[in-house]
Each structure stands twice: as C-alpha cells, then as structure tokens.
Amino acid sequence: MDDPRRLTPRIDTLLGDERLAEASRRLGRALVRDVVRRVVSRVRTGVVSPQDAVPAVLAELPAAPTSLRPVINATGVIVHTNLGRSPLSEAALAALRLAAGPTDVEFDLASGRRAPRGAAPLATLLEAVPGAEAVHVVNNNAAALALVAAALAPGREIVVSRGELIEIGDGFRLPELLESAGARLREVGTTNRTHLSDYERVIGPETALVLKIHPSNFVVSGFTASVPVAALKTLDVPVVYDIGSGLLAPEPLLPSEPDVATALREGADLVTASGDKLLGGPQAGLLFGRSDPVRRVKRHPLARAMRVDKLTLAALEATVRGPMPPVVSFLRAHLADLDRRASVLAEALRAKGVDVVVVASEAAVGGGGAPGVTIPSVALSLPEVFAERLRHGSPAVVGRIAGDRCLVDLRTVPPSDDEPLEGAVMTAATTQ
Numbered sequence: 001m002d003d004p005r006r007l008t009p010r011i012d013t014l015l016g017d018e019r020l021a022e023a024s025r026r027l028g029r030a031l032v033r034d035v036v037r038r039v040v041s042r043v044r045t046g047v048v049s050p051q052d053a054v055p056a057v058l059a060e061l062p063a064a065p066t067s068l069r070p071v072i073n074a075t076g077v078i079v080h081t082n083l084g085r086s087p088l089s090e091a092a093l094a095a096l097r098l099a100a101g102p103t104d105v106e107f108d109l110a111s112g113r114r115a116p117r118g119a120a121p122l123a124t125l126l127e128a129v130p131g132a133e134a135v136h137v138v139n140n141n142a143a144a145l146a147l148v149a150a151a152l153a154p155g156r157e158i159v160v161s162r163g164e165l166i167e168i169g170d171g172f173r174l175p176e177l178l179e180s181a182g183a184r185l186r187e188v189g190t191t192n193r194t195h196l197s198d199y200e201r202v203i204g205p206e207t208a209l210v211l212k213i214h215p216s217n218f219v220v221s222g223f224t225a226s227v228p229v230a231a232l233k234t235l236d237v238p239v240v241y242d243i244g245s246g247l248l249a250p251e252p253l254l255p256s257e258p259d260v261a262t263a264l265r266e267g268a269d270l271v272t273a274s275g276d277k278l279l280g281g282p283q284a285g286l287l288f289g290r291s292d293p294v295r296r297v298k299r300h301p302l303a304r305a306m307r308v309d310k311l312t313l314a315a316l317e318a319t320v321r322g323p324m325p326p327v328v329s330f331l332r333a334h335l336a337d338l339d340r341r342a343s344v345l346a347e348a349l350r351a352k353g354v355d356v357v358v359v360a361s362e363a364a365v366g367g368g369g370a371p372g373v374t375i376p377s378v379a380l381s382l383p384e385v386f387a388e389r390l391r392h393g394s395p396a397v398v399g400r401i402a403g404d405r406c407l408v409d410l411r412t413v414p415p416s417d418d419e420p421l422e423g424a425v426m427t428a429a430t431t432q
Contacts, residue, residue, distance in 0.1 A: 007050040008040060008043045008044050008050060009040065009043070009050055009053050011033065011036050011037060011040055014036050014039075014040070014053060014054060014057065015029070015032065015033060015036060017054050019054055019058060020032055020036070020054060020057060020058070023057075023058070023061055027061060027062070027064070027065045028065050031061075031062075031065050032057070032061065035057050035060050035061055036057050038060070039053055039056045039057045039060065040053065042056070069395075069396055070395050070396070071083055071395065071396045071397070071398055072395050072396070072397045072398070072413055072417050072420065072421055072424070073087075073398060073412045073413070074379075074390075074397055074398060074399040074400075074407075074408040074409050074410070074412060074413050074421070075398055075399060075400050075409060075412060076361055076362070076363035076364065076377055076379065076400065076407070076409030076411055076412055077363070077364050077365075077366035077412065078327055078330045078331060078363065078364070078365050078366050078367075078375075078411070078412055079245075079276075079277050079278065079327060079365060079366040079367030079369060080366050080367070080412070081169060081366065081367055081368075083398065085276040085277060085283070085367055086276045086277065086279070086280045086281060086282075086325065086326070086327045086367075087325075087326045087327070087414075088280075088281070088282065088315060088319070088325070088326075089280065089318065089319060089322055089323065089324075089325040089326060090323075091318040091319070091321075091322030091323060092281065092282070092314075092315040092318040092319050092322065092325070093315075094318065095314040095315055095317065095318035095322075096311055096314060096315055098314065099310050099311055099313075099314035100311070103310055103314075105117060105118055105310040105313065106118075117307075118137070118308075118310075118313040120317065121137075121313040121314065121316055121317035122135050122136075122137065122313075124316075124317045124320050124321050125137070125286070125288075125316070125317075125320060128248050128249075128320050129248050129249075129260050129261050129264070129288050130261075131261055131264040131265055132260070132264055132271075132288035132289060133289065133290050133291040133294070134288075134289065134290070134291045134294035134295065135286065135287065135288050135294065136286075136287040136294050136297055136298050136303070137275075137284050137285065137286060137287070137308050137312070137313070137316065138284070138285040138287070138303070138306035138307070138308060139283065139284065139285060139306050139307075139308055139312075140274065140283055140284065140285045141242070141244065141272055141273060141274040141285040141286075142168065142172065142177060142285070143285045143306040144242075144272040144273075144285030144286065144287050145174065145177060145178065145242055145272055145285075146177055146178070146180070146181045146302070146306075147181075147285075147287075147297050147300060147302055147303060147306055148209075148240055148270065148272065148287070148293075148297060149177075149178045149181035149182065149183040150181040150182055150183075150300055150302050151293075151296050151297045151299075151300035151302075151303075152208055152209055152238065152240075152270075152293060152296060152297070153182070153183040153184075153208030153209055154181075154182040154183065155182060155183075155184070156183065156184065156206055156207070156208035157183070157184050157185070157186040157202075157206045157207050157208060158178060158183045158184070158185055158186065158208060158209055158210075158211050159186045159188060159199055159202055159203065159207055159209070159210045159211070159237075160185060160186070160187060160188070160210070160211045160212075160213065161187070161188055161189045161194040161198075161212070161213075161226065161227070162187045162188065162189050162190055162191055162194065163189060163190065163191050163192060163193075163194055163215070163220060163224075163226065164211075164212065164213035164214075164215055164226075165185075165187065165213070166213060166215055166216075166217065166218070168217070168368070174213065178211075181302075183208065184206075186202050186207070188201075188202055191220070192220055192222070192223060192224045192225075193223065193224060193225040193226075194225060194226055194227060195225060195227065196227050196231050196232075196234075196235075199227065199232065199235055200235065203235055203236075203237060207237050208237075208238070209237060209238040209239065209240050209269075210232050210235060210237055210238070210239050210240070211240050211241075211242065212227075212229060212232060212239065212240070212241045212242070212268075213241075213242045213244075214241075214242060214243050214244045214245075214258050215371070216243075216244035216245055216368035216369060216371065217368035217371055218371055219371045219372040228266065229241055229263055229266040229267050229268050230266040230267055232267070233266070233267030233268075238269045238270070238293060239267060239268050239269050239270075240268065240269065240270045240271075240272070240293075241258070241263045241268040241270070241271050241272070242271075242272045242273075243258040243259065243260065243263055243271060243272070243273050244258075244273065244274060244277070244368055244369070245257060245258075245273065245274060245277045245278045245365075245367065245368065245369035245370070246273040246274045246275055246276070246277045246278045246279035246281075246286065247259035247260065247273075247278050247279070248260050248261060248273075248279065248320075249261045249262075250262060251278065251331070253331060253332065253375075254278075254331075254365070254369075254370045254373065256370070256373075257278070257369060257370050260273060260286075260288050264288060264289065268289065269289050269290050269293055270287060270288070270289035270290070270293045270294070270297075271287070271288045271289055272285060272286065272287050273285075273286045273288075274286070274367075275312075275316055275319075276367075277327075277367040277368070277369050278327060278328075278331075278365070278367075278369050279319065279320075279325075279327075280319055280325030280326060280327035280328055281315055281316050281319035281320070281325065282311070282312050282315040282316060282319070283312070284308055284312055284316055285306075326414060329414070330363075330411055330412050330414075331365070331375070333411055335376055335377070335378065338377060338378040338410045338411060339358070339378045341378075341410055341415060341418060342358045342378045342379070342380055342410055343358055344418075345380060345410075345418060345421070345422055345425075346358050346380060348422055349380075349422065349425055349426070349429075352426060352429070353429070354382070354425060354426070354429045355382065355383055356380050356381065356382050356425070357380075357381045358378060358379075358380060358381070359378070359379055359380075359381045359407070360376070360377075360378065360379075361376075361377040361378055361379035361407055361409050361411075362374040362375065362376065362377060363375040363376075363377040363409055363411040363412065375411065377409050377410065377411040378409075378410055378411070379399075379407040379408055379409040379410065380407070380408040380410070380425075381402075381405045381406070381407055381408075382399075382405065382406045382407075382408065382425065383404075383405065383406065384401060384404050384405055384406050385406075386399075386406040386425070386428050386429075387399055387400075387401055387406040389427075389428035389431045390406070390408075390424055390425070390428050392431075393424045393427050393428055393431075394424075395420055395424060396424075397421060397424045397425075397428075408421070408425070
C-alpha cells in the first residue's frame, strides 16, 4: 500500500489556494504560512487527511492578526484586570473605528490651523464633571500620580497617611512611584488611625501638597480613623485625592466608593482616577481639578511622555457621551433577569445531557474598586472539569471554581453572549 504521507500537499501549493490567498491578504502571508506549516505537519502524521488540509488551516486561522484571544468573562468579577478590565461599549468601538484613520484630533478644520489636542473629548469630560475647572488625560492612573508628583512636588514633601500607602498591581508600590518622580514622602498617622492633628504637626515650608489615596484594593476595619477631604482642606495646602476607580459621580449601588464630583465639591484641588474601571472606558489616567494645578501638570515635560493617543481620546469621549457602558450594565443588572437567563441556558443544556444547575452566586466589582462589597448574582454550576475545557474553547470562557464545581457567573456575561456561551459549554461537554 502506498504511504499516505506521499500525498502531503506542498506548503506553496496550499498557500496558492484562493481561499488561503484571501486569508493572506487579510491576515498577512507570514501568519497564514505558519498555520499551514502546522497543518502540513499534522497531515504527515496522519492526524489530518490531505484533502482536509485547507479546511483545517481555515479553521485554525484567527479572526485578526493578533495573539490576543477574545474571552467571555464568567468570573463574576466585573472589572477583571487580568482580562483587560472594562469591556468597551459599542459606542466606544464605533468611535475607535472612526478615529483609526486621519482625524482632526489636533487640527481646526474651520481655520485650517493646528488646534489644542483632543479639545472636544476633554470638553466632554468637563461637561460630565461641572465642578472641575480643567481636565487632563494621561495613559493610566499611576502615570497621573507620577506626573502630579513631578510637576507639583519636585524635591518637596508630599504628606500622606501611612494607612493609604498602597501596593498596586504587579508589585508596584505608590511610595516608590512618587519618590521616583522626585518627591519626598512624609508619612503621618498609623496603619489603622490617622487624625487631622497628625497632618497639622508636619505641615511646613517643605510641604508641596497633601495626598489622600482611597485604599481601593483592601479594607481596614475595626478601630480605624481617617481624615476626609473637607477637613484636609483646612490645612491651607493643596489637596490631591486619588480616588482610583473612576466614578465621575456617585453610584447609588456603591455608596462608599468615592467619585470625582463629590471630591471636588468637598475641596480637593486635584482628583486622579482610572478610565478603565467603573467609568467603563479605555485605559487612561484622568486628572480633574482647579485650573492652576492642571495647567502645571499639562506643561510639565513628562506630560508629553504620558500623552494618550487619538484612539483613547475617542473611546473616552464615546464612553462618557454614549449609552451605558457594559461595566455599568453589569453592575446594575437585575437579579431576576440573571435568574431568567440562567434558567433558559440550563434548560437547553440539560436537554442535551449536560450536568448543570442554577445556583446563587456572589459577584464583585474588581479592579481595586469597592473592596469587600459583594453583589448578589446567579451562576450556572457545572462539573469542575469544565473550567479547563471552557478556557481552551472558542470562544474561551473563564469561570471560577467553587468547591468541586465550575461556576459560570452571568452578571459579567452580556445577554448577547448567551448563545455563544451555550455553544462553548456544549463543546466542552463533548471534549475528552
């Protein structure tokens, strides 16, 4: 009998197939060639038949020339840092597509002359926070704090409570970040209690500003005390408040989470926040406040190094001006609606032989927001083995393990993903 490996198609022959030629135009020839080589290797070992080589290549090609894979976030963590934080709204995605080509980001079409960069998106942010005199945007909130330290406190003291000196993601610590920008830290109070008198004792000629940091990724409870912005304002030095999670206005469901509008109303001179957490937009660092400190921050040489691109500005503006972003929709979703969706999915899956039950669950804000706050939710409970299978599927689904079961929490799954989620679970059920 002839060796079937003799029928293995040549790589160039496969690349010349019109179906793969079109894929090369869309994805790039190098990417398609790599997939072809992998498939040809499987043909040689008999895993793929020669006549199925082209369909196998087409099935393995990504939707876009990127290694990032779309994921259905079924963890119940609304702002999941490891999954890219906030999913963008359809309005923001449309704005990204519009801004991908040449735009008037720094050009006045009426006069034909250069214009202030991102004037319209920044005006939109100001309209959303009427109490702010000015606003500036950088690439993330850590950059915003570093720029504040470099512009407002070079070689001088930033006074901060010991209980607010946090470590953020990936081992980065705010004290080291601020000191690397040229400021000196003056710690006051203790881990659990800081009083206004602690600040009063150290304020002096070397004081550049008082920094209040919302401890957004942990909770200290029990015998505690901290000083609100309104009291810090009596110290007669600039007050900067890092609120972290990015709420522009109060959120009734998260009454303890600080917001920009309230912080400014209580007397903060400058407020920094993230754009990709509870605001629901792209990664960005937002600085709202009085005109003078914002102007000084904007004119510092480091501001250019931290400048955001046109895509970030476009997505930010669309997030603020457009309909409710997904993060807010997830947060405000009614429990009854989640239960109805879960029941429909479970019924369909059980009809196909899947071991699934609907269970009560607890979701979280995530991304350092609202630590300790749990949000009632509903999940599909599947055998534990589904967790790994779902992660390897297409689309990939990331749930969480509770006991010996895999929970697929629907609070963080948009209703539009219910059908692909059902398909992913069915595929996992038939995977060995």
